[in-house]
Amino acid sequence: MRNVITYDGVDFAYHKDEYVLKKVAFSVEQGEKLAIMGPNGAGKTTLFKLAVGLIKPLSGKVSVLGIDVTKKENLKKIRQKVGYLFQNPDDQIFATTVWEDVAFGPRNLGLNEEEVREAVEAALKEVLMENYGKNSPFHLSEGQKKRVAIAGLLAMEPEILLLDEPTSDLDIPTAKTFLEKISELNRKGVTVLMATHHIFFAKKWAQECIVLNNGSIIYQGDSKEAFKKEEVVKVIGDPDYFL
Numbered sequence: 001m002r003n004v005i006t007y008d009g010v011d012f013a014y015h016k017d018e019y020v021l022k023k024v025a026f027s028v029e030q031g032e033k034l035a036i037m038g039p040n041g042a043g044k045t046t047l048f049k050l051a052v053g054l055i056k057p058l059s060g061k062v063s064v065l066g067i068d069v070t071k072k073e074n075l076k077k078i079r080q081k082v083g084y085l086f087q088n089p090d091d092q093i094f095a096t097t098v099w100e101d102v103a104f105g106p107r108n109l110g111l112n113e114e115e116v117r118e119a120v121e122a123a124l125k126e127v128l129m130e131n132y133g134k135n136s137p138f139h140l141s142e143g144q145k146k147r148v149a150i151a152g153l154l155a156m157e158p159e160i161l162l163l164d165e166p167t168s169d170l171d172i173p174t175a176k177t178f179l180e181k182i183s184e185l186n187r188k189g190v191t192v193l194m195a196t197h198h199i200f201f202a203k204k205w206a207q208e209c210i211v212l213n214n215g216s217i218i219y220q221g222d223s224k225e226a227f228k229k230e231e232v233v234k235v236i237g238d239p240d241y242f243l
């Protein structure tokens with residue numbers, strides 16, 4: 001299997017000398033289903049922002065699909081192949097109607113209007129938002145906004161999905177349906193990275209996981225084995241506690 005994402009000795013700081021990622025190194029193979037966990041402020045969102053070139057590493061390298069993301073000329077190509085779900089849907093949605101918002105991705109890929117219509121309708125159906133096409137995306141509930149942001153990604157058919165807290169604000173049946181959909185895409189070869197605090201979903205859903213704490217990887221490996229480690233449970237909790 002080929003590596004589709006590689007972080008190679010990555011350091012990052014938003015403010016001088018305040019490192020939020022320290023010597024982070026890992027790679028993700030095509031077709032992997034990877035959960036990224038860690039407490040608030042651990043650096044999960046920062047990792048994703050690096051992968052789509054929103055920020056650049058201070059040192060080290062990040063490459064996606066073999067392409068160096070620190071080079072500005074490569075960003076368009078990467079963003080066509082990588083679907084990035086922002087943690088906060090308000091950072092993602094922008095159009096005046098739900099329909100137009102979801103249509104942005106497929107239009108950007110150069111699909112014709114008939115193909116765009118098909119992609120948008122199918123994606124809105126997947127997230128049970130087919131009756132909201134004409135609504136303003138800003139006048140929705142938080143979970144509905146998240147559903148629209150997810151539909152935007154599904155309409156693009158990306159090769160890689162970077163999902164930042166995709167299940168937060170979703171009702172549990174919708175979260176379940178969404179994770180099943182993502183698994184179906186994964187079976188077709190889509191690589192999926194999911195940053196999440198929903199450790200019960202992560203344990204069941206992901207094969208592999210990475211646990212970050214204070215900008216460093218403290219565990220990498222099988223996601224069920226992770227919760228047998230005291231140092232992991234101490235920082236991200238025990239998914240069985242509420243059962």
Ligand SMILES: Nc1ncnc2c1ncn2[C@@H]1O[C@H](COP(=O)(O)OP(=O)(O)OP(=O)(O)O)[C@@H](O)[C@H]1O
Nearest residue numbers: 014015020038039040041042043044045046047087
């Ligand atoms: N735009 C920013 N400017 C300055 N510092 C930031 C910025 N964004 C994040 N940080 C800091 O970087 C660190 C890592 O933040 P990040 O958002 O990557 O954490 P996270 O693991 O995604 O947390 P959460 O679980 O709360 O989403 C935190 O200490 C945070 O305060």
Ligand SMILES: [Mg+2]
Nearest residue numbers: 044045087164
């Ligand atoms: Mg975050």
